[in-house]
Amino acid sequence: MMNRKTVLALLAAPLLLLTLPAQAALRILACEPEWGALAQELGGDLVEVSVATSALQDPHQIQAKPSLIARARNADLVVCTGAELEIGWLPVLLQQSGNAKVQPGQVGNFAAADFVRKLDIPSQLDRSQGDVHAAGNPHIQTDPRNIAQVATALGARLAQVDAAHAGQYAQRLKDFSQRWQQALVRWSAQAAPLKGAAVVSQHKAFVYLYDWLGMKEVAVLEPKPGVEPTASHLQEVLASLKSVPVRMVLYSAYQDPKPSEWLSKNANIPAVKIPFTVGGTDGAKDLFGLFDDTLARLLAAGAKK
Amino acid sequence: MRKLLSASIALALSVPICASAATEPPTASEIQLLRQEIDAMRASYEARLQAMEQRLLAAERGAVPAVATTADAASTPPSVAAPTATASVGGANAFNPAMSLILSGGYTRTSQDPASYNITGFQLPTDTNAGPGSRGFSLAESELGLAANIDPWLRGAANISLHPDDTVSVEEAFIQTTSLSNGLSLKAGRFFSGVGYLNSQHAHTWDFVDNPLAYQAFLGTQYGDDGVQLHWLAPTDQYIELGAELGRGRSFPGSDTGRNGAGMSALTLHTGGDVGDSHNWRAGVSLLTAQATDQSLATVDATSGTVINSAFTGNTRVWVLDGVWKWAPNGNATRTNFKLQGEYLQSTRNGNLTYDPDTANLSGAYSTEQSGWYLQGVYQFMPSWRVGLRAERLNPGSTDYAINTASFAGSGYQPSKNTLMFDFNPSEFSRIRLQLAQDKSRQGLTDKQVFLQYQMSLGAHGAHSY
Numbered sequence: 001m002m003n004r005k006t007v008l009a010l011l012a013a014p015l016l017l018l019t020l021p022a023q024a025a026l027r028i029l030a031c032e033p034e035w036g037a038l039a040q041e042l043g044g045d046l047v048e049v050s051v052a053t054s055a056l057q058d059p060h061q062i063q064a065k066p067s068l069i070a071r072a073r074n075a076d077l078v079v080c081t082g083a084e085l086e087i088g089w090l091p092v093l094l095q096q097s098g099n100a101k102v103q104p105g106q107v108g109n110f111a112a113a114d115f116v117r118k119l120d121i122p123s124q125l126d127r128s129q130g131d132v133h134a135a136g137n138p139h140i141q142t143d144p145r146n147i148a149q150v151a152t153a154l155g156a157r158l159a160q161v162d163a164a165h166a167g168q169y170a171q172r173l174k175d176f177s178q179r180w181q182q183a184l185v186r187w188s189a190q191a192a193p194l195k196g197a198a199v200v201s202q203h204k205a206f207v208y209l210y211d212w213l214g215m216k217e218v219a220v221l222e223p224k225p226g227v228e229p230t231a232s233h234l235q236e237v238l239a240s241l242k243s244v245p246v247r248m249v250l251y252s253a254y255q256d257p258k259p260s261e262w263l264s265k266n267a268n269i270p271a272v273k274i275p276f277t278v279g280g281t282d283g284a285k286d287l288f289g290l291f292d293d294t295l296a297r298l299l300a301a302g303a304k305k
Numbered sequence: 306m307r308k309l310l311s312a313s314i315a316l317a318l319s320v321p322i323c324a325s326a327a328t329e330p331p332t333a334s335e336i337q338l339l340r341q342e343i344d345a346m347r348a349s350y351e352a353r354l355q356a357m358e359q360r361l362l363a364a365e366r367g368a369v370p371a372v373a374t375t376a377d378a379a380s381t382p383p384s385v386a387a388p389t390a391t392a393s394v395g396g397a398n399a400f401n402p403a404m405s406l407i408l409s410g411g412y413t414r415t416s417q418d419p420a421s422y423n424i425t426g427f428q429l430p431t432d433t434n435a436g437p438g439s440r441g442f443s444l445a446e447s448e449l450g451l452a453a454n455i456d457p458w459l460r461g462a463a464n465i466s467l468h469p470d471d472t473v474s475v476e477e478a479f480i481q482t483t484s485l486s487n488g489l490s491l492k493a494g495r496f497f498s499g500v501g502y503l504n505s506q507h508a509h510t511w512d513f514v515d516n517p518l519a520y521q522a523f524l525g526t527q528y529g530d531d532g533v534q535l536h537w538l539a540p541t542d543q544y545i546e547l548g549a550e551l552g553r554g555r556s557f558p559g560s561d562t563g564r565n566g567a568g569m570s571a572l573t574l575h576t577g578g579d580v581g582d583s584h585n586w587r588a589g590v591s592l593l594t595a596q597a598t599d600q601s602l603a604t605v606d607a608t609s610g611t612v613i614n615s616a617f618t619g620n621t622r623v624w625v626l627d628g629v630w631k632w633a634p635n636g637n638a639t640r641t642n643f644k645l646q647g648e649y650l651q652s653t654r655n656g657n658l659t660y661d662p663d664t665a666n667l668s669g670a671y672s673t674e675q676s677g678w679y680l681q682g683v684y685q686f687m688p689s690w691r692v693g694l695r696a697e698r699l700n701p702g703s704t705d706y707a708i709n710t711a712s713f714a715g716s717g718y719q720p721s722k723n724t725l726m727f728d729f730n731p732s733e734f735s736r737i738r739l740q741l742a743q744d745k746s747r748q749g750l751t752d753k754q755v756f757l758q759y760q761m762s763l764g765a766h767g768a769h770s771y
Binding site: 064 | 457481483484485486488490537539545577578579582585586631635637638639688689731732733734766768770
């Protein structure tokens with residue numbers, strides 16, 4: 001005859017099975033590759049990271065496709081940029097996930113842009129200005145100092161979500177921050193010749209990069225944010241470069257290079273493909289590679305003139 | 306600002322230079338001296354401006370010393386020590402729901418009179434809005450959407466539809482849980498049923514001006530109801546979603562009556578996934594059942610052209626098979642992408658049909674099984690420009706009218722329609738569309754339709770379903 005404890009234990013056993021997979025590894029869904037890479041750096045074996053988008057996709061324009069809904073449903077933590085970058089798809093993804101843990105406002109919902117100072121905050125919100133983001137420019141990952149800040153916040157969040165391994169996350173964060181600070185010193189020294197360089201961007205995607213390196217954006221190929229470059233606007237940009245010479249034109253790996261290539265040919269300046277995120281170029285294999293490669297490309301294109 | 310300032314200083318300084326140049330040419334060393342002076346002045350102004358900017362920033366951030374930012378660019382961030390998320394302070398209005406307004410309208414030209422629109426061999430409800438709508442210029446359905454979280458457990462959303470005839474209707478108004486875990490979510494209120502692929506989508510997200518014939522014939526163009534909906538997502542890597550709905554059955558193929566129980570029930574199963582980076586898909590099967598009492602229907606006799614009225618009481622079962630497949634190179638849909646979508650609907654009605662309820666009033670058993678499908682492809686061949694093609698056909702199937710057989714002699718005609726669409730999307734908030742269709746819904750008549758339509762989205766940035 002079984003006693004009550006045994007019966008209860010037997011009844012509870014299937015419940016334990018339900019909780020087991022969650023304890024195996026913390027499941028993280030990262031919206032963009034840079035946050036996937038950061039979560040992997042900070043979580044190591046403790047986490048299982050899946051990335052919603054690739055470096056060749058425009059993070060503004062992703063669809064809440066079935067595979068992503070399934071991954072959001074099973075995630076313990078969703079790590080995204082925020083600042084309205086994913087506004088066209090993430091809200092639907094979270095609504096359809098049926099996962100209370102990752103809803104906005106919960107600890108399982110991490111928005112990187114909440115933890116850095118944002119630039120390009122519009123003084124006036126009006127769609128006649130194009131696809132402006134009320135919270136400011138969301139492309140924060142192009143400044144490694146932002147990565148450092150987000151790392152600190154994400155490390156703390158990992159420890160909060162998976163408290164059993166808080167010590168290990170703290171250790172990994174310390175280790176990463178140390179390596180990152182060393183890299184920052186190296187990068188800043190390398191990038192010295194870029195200071196003050198006047199450049200043109202295809203999309204307003206690099207304000208944080210320019211802020212870090214002291215570069216000056218004198219023109220943008222998109223007439224308004226998110227609006228495809230037009231022939232007439234390209235001509236205007238070209239004409240304006242006669243009075244303000246620039247060293248190069250920058251575009252992201254996911255973008256159509258044609259407008260930048262056109263300007264490159266007509267203004268006789270190099271067009272530089274920026275990896276923009278991890279995986280954007282062969283050199284940008286991880287977060288360190290992302291900035292190594294970004295700087296290498298910028299320096300090769302026009303450190304001196 | 307800074308550039309302007311230094312430019313104006315340079316300009317101001319250059320005037321005396323020019324003046325002196327007229328009298329006696331300055332020596333090279335004098336020019337050098339002046340240049341140095343200008344440079345020094347520019348540098349000092351820049352430094353002062355920078356300091357002012359820093360102080361401003363510091364003030365904005367609230368008492369973070371500006372030194373921290375200038376000290377060492379390599380060490381830490383340009384700003385704050387670990388700021389936390391701060392919400393903007395906006396008083397009572399800060400909690401206003403996200404609001405969006407869809408504006409739509411256009412011009413329609415048809416070779417047949419839309420007032421006499423019908424689908425040969427198919428009994429449509431008398432209050433149907435099937436067909437191409439009114440000719441000439443007209444406002445299309447404008448839609449006001451409101452959505453917000455209600456509390457930590459629920460969110461709510463409403464879509465109020467403003468019709469061109471100055472009437473207003475509630476298209477959707479529901480509450481939905483955000484806090485049930487294990488993949489569950491519950492919706493209650495008025496909502497579009499989750500059957501098929503197109504049914505739950507709002508008109509402004511359709512790829513064509515109108516819904517397919519099969520939806521017009523079997524789901525009253527689009528099936529919405531008052532009730533509850535439960536969704537469950539399986540805890541698997543493969544997307545598997547089950548849905549169950551119970552509703553009032555207030556519209557075709559159901560009918561609104563004073564019953565206590567549910568007049569509609571639906572079950573849906575959808576699955577989908579990725580094939581490589583460039584392809585993704587979703588497919589599903591759904592079953593909708595609805596009860597109708599004295600549902601007033603009409604059909605037009607193709608040979609005589611007379612309208613035959615009838616009333617249906619009984620059960621309807623609609624099976625929907627749906628599939629959608631999307632392609633974009635490397636998953637980047639910005640430049641080019643392609644979407645292939647198709648649905649097959651089969652409707653079975655069993656019950657009692659009264660022929661000509663107003664005069665003859667002849668009532669008898671009735672059972673029918675009809676089906677229809679559409680297949681469409683939409684290709685974005687360059688940013689902002691898309692072209693689409695849709696083919697569709699209905700099958701009148703077999704119908705047993707029992708004692709009313711003589712009154713409803715069918716011809717076995719299979720209605721069909723082919724549609725070509727071009728649209729231009731200046732931004733993700735605006736669309737202008739030209740649609741050409743050859744509609745053979747009516748036996749022996751081909752309706753050549755031309756639609757020119759605009760659809761604009763104002764306000765909150767809506768996120769669209771797959």
